[in-house]
Amino acid sequence: MPSSIFLMGPLLARFGEVILSKPGGCVIGQRPIDFHLRGMRALGADIREEHGYIQCTARRLAGTSITLDFPSVGATENMLMAAALADGETVIENAAREPEVEDLANYLIACGAKIEGAGRDTVVVRGCSRLSGTRYRIIPDRIVTGTIMLAAAATRGDVTLYGTCPEHLGAVIQKLRDSGVRVDVDRDIIRVRCEDTPNAVDFRTAPFPGFPTDLQAPFMAFLATARGTSVIHESVFEARFKHVDELLRMGADISVDLRTAIVRGVRQLSGATVKASDLRGGAALLVAALAAQGESEVEGVYHIDRGYQFIETQLSALGANVERIDV
Structure with missing residues (x-):
């Protein structure tokens, strides 16, 4: 499923390493993961692609500024989750404005993340050391x-x-x-x-x-x-x-x-x-x-x-x- 790529950001931020199979999903045209990989690299990750797998490692992610070529929902959400536990401030320009992005940000904020501007073109994430559990009601589909x-x-x-x-x-x-x-x-x-x-x-x-x-x-x-x-x-x-x-x-x-x-x-x-x-x-x-x-x-x-x-x-x-x- 294409959703598997969403595990990259949070697992990398929490454990410093993640190995994923390249995602599949519906055949509806090109769905490149370049935006995701570029975002993780900008945060300091080392990424290698071999034999259909993606290996990401990072001793510690660091805040950065990045402008997406296209307001990709997936890339924006992946960066939100990774940046929430990174050192320093991350600024995402040309971010996706979909309700699902804003809802994810609100959930992360409820867990202790520091995020401003979700739902707008520019999102600012100030990394914190840890997140905590919470109760949250997601938006209707x-x-x-x-x-x-x-x-x-x-x-x-x-x-x-x-x-x-x-x-x-x-x-x-x-x-x-x-x-x-x-x-x-x-x-x-x-x-x-x-x-x-x-x-x-x-x-x-x-x-x-x-x-x-x-x-x-x-x-x-x-x-x-x-x-x-x-x-x-x-x-x-x-x-x-x-x-x-x-x-x-x-x-x-x-x-x-x-x-x-x-x-x-x-x-x-x-x-x-x-x-x-x-x-x-x-x-x-x-x-x-x-x-x-x-x-x-x-x-x-x-x-x-x-x-x-x-x-x-x-x-x-x-x-x-x-x-x-x-x-």
Whole structure:
């Protein structure tokens, strides 16, 4: 899993050495770990890559200043965890602003870390000698929230979600409203209602607070039956349209040119046997299957399980006719 790279920063800071296998994950384009390695080297780590493994050593990490070439969420979080126990001050410029970064920083602060500016472009970490245990409640998963919102809209449903963070989904909520879907927000409650055929909308994925790349595929599934033609530009990952071929099997009218997808809305999708090739693409196939006429089978659900806990239970509770079949 790509998440394995997140062990590098905290283990290196705590034990002075860590050996990791090079991470894998969904095949959605290049996901280089150069930003992570560069950050650890800037903090004073010696890194060697041999035979598919990464060996990092450091007698003691030291504060530094680094500017990320791209506001990478993973690299920002790895540096936050490593710098929290480093000597001196670390300044991260062009840091990722995603809610998950800010939430991690708040958790580290609750453990005793000294961090300022999380959620902004520049983050300052003043290293301390040790962290302590704490109790902490993490933020709701905005991608799971957004996926259920899109499933409700795609099926012309009426769903109310509690315990959400609407401010983390501003771009998605706006695009749903632009398409004609009614989205009402009240503190931590989001209600999604779609009574008529939605209108086509265009969007471009971008780092937060832009439209999240992780909801590009589910939103495409929603737009597959919208009125008109939508244009989607994927600016984060260059190979994140693998779900398009499967949507075509369900009757969608979509064409792809490099990083741009043209979605021409059709009246109705039809059930088919499709296969998930990655996490968010698999979620898109679920959204499409719920909206399609007839029965669909989605294979490769182990991809979906990496990002959604008991998704079939959640959808069934909302009235979906869905079941998991163990083959």
